[in-house]
Amino acid sequence: MIPTQWFLILSAILFTIGVCGVLTRKNGITIFMSIELMVNAVNLTFLAYARQFHQLHGLIFVFFVMAIAAAEAAVGLAIFISLFHHRETIDVDEANLMRW
Amino acid sequence: MITYAVFFFFAAIAVIFALVVILHRNPVVGALSLVASFFALAVMYVLLEAPFLAALQVIVYAGAIMVLFLFVIMLLNLQRQPEEPTRPIQQFLGYVGSSAFGIGLVYYLSKYAVMELPSGPFLADARAIGVKLFEVYIFPFEAVSILLLAAIVGALVLSGRGVQTS
Numbered sequence: 001m002i003p004t005q006w007f008l009i010l011s012a013i014l015f016t017i018g019v020c021g022v023l024t025r026k027n028g029i030t031i032f033m034s035i036e037l038m039v040n041a042v043n044l045t046f047l048a049y050a051r052q053f054h055q056l057h058g059l060i061f062v063f064f065v066m067a068i069a070a071a072e073a074a075v076g077l078a079i080f081i082s083l084f085h086h087r088e089t090i091d092v093d094e095a096n097l098m099r100w
Numbered sequence: 101m102i103t104y105a106v107f108f109f110f111a112a113i114a115v116i117f118a119l120v121v122i123l124h125r126n127p128v129v130g131a132l133s134l135v136a137s138f139f140a141l142a143v144m145y146v147l148l149e150a151p152f153l154a155a156l157q158v159i160v161y162a163g164a165i166m167v168l169f170l171f172v173i174m175l176l177n178l179q180r181q182p183e184e185p186t187r188p189i190q191q192f193l194g195y196v197g198s199s200a201f202g203i204g205l206v207y208y209l210s211k212y213a214v215m216e217l218p219s220g221p222f223l224a225d226a227r228a229i230g231v232k233l234f235e236v237y238i239f240p241f242e243a244v245s246i247l248l249l250a251a252i253v254g255a256l257v258l259s260g261r262g263v264q265t266s
Binding site: 001002003004005006007008009010012013014015016017018019020021023024025026027029030032033034036037040043044047048050051052053054056057059060062063064066067068069070071072073074075077078079080081082084090091 | 107111114115130131138145147148150156161165168176183184191199201209214218229236244250256258
C-alpha cells in the first residue's frame with residue numbers, strides 16, 4: 001500500500017504546475033488547460049483522503065467536480081470562440097474591454 | 101514492490117506531460133500531453149482503490165473534455181498565430197511565486213503529512229458510490245443536472261453566430 005503522503009505530494013506538484021501555467025501564459029486555451037490540471041490535482045487529493053479515512057464522500061465530490069469541470073469547459077470554450085470571432089485572437093491580454 | 105514501481109513510473113509521466121502542457125508553444129501538443137497526463141492520473145485512481153472514478157476519468161476527461169479542447173483548437177486554427185511571450189516581470193514573478201508556493205507545499209506535506217493507513221479493505225466500487233449518490237447526495241445530483249442544462253444553453257447562446265447584437 002502506497003502511503004497517502006506520496007499522493008498528496010504528487011498532487012501538490014501538479015497543482016503548482018497548473019498555477020505556473022496560469023501565471024505565465026497568454027494563450028487562453030493553454031490557461032484553460034492549466035486550470036483543468038489544477039482541478040485534477042485537487043481530485044487526486046480528494047481520492048487520497050477518501051482512502052485514508054475510508055469515506056465515500058471524497059469519491060462523490062470527485063464525481064461532482066468532473067461534472068462541473070465539463071460544464072465549465074463547455075462555457076469557457078464557447079466564450080473563447082466568441083472572443084475569437086470578435087477580436088481574431090484568443091490572447092487574454094487583448095480581451096481588455098472591461099479593463100479599468 | 102511492483103505497486104511502487106507503477107506509482108513512480110506513472111507519477112513521472114503525469115508530471116512530465118503536465119510540464120509539456122505549460123511549456124510547449126503549440127496548443128495541440130499541449131492538449132495531447134494533457135490527455136497523457138490524465139491517463140497517468142487514472143492509473144493513480146486505480147492505485148487509490150477507486151476503479152469506477154478511474155473509468156470516469158478516462159471517459160469524461162480524456163474522452164469528452166479533451167476532445168472538446170482539441171475541437172476548439174482545430175476550429176480556431178491556432179497554430180498560425182505564434183503566441184507572444186508575456187512581460188518579463190510577469191514571467192519572473194510567475195515562475196518564482198509558483199515554485200516558492202510548490203516548494204513550501206511539498207516541504208510541509210513531506211514533513212507533517214505522515215499518516216497511518218487504516219487496516220481493512222476500502223469498498224469503493226460503482227455500487228457503493230451509486231447507493232451513496234442516490235441516497236445522501238440526491239439533491240446535489242439534481243442540482244448538477246440543472247447546472248449542466250444551463251451550461252448547454254449558455255454554450256449554445258455564446259457560440260452561436262446568428263445572435264445579432266448591435
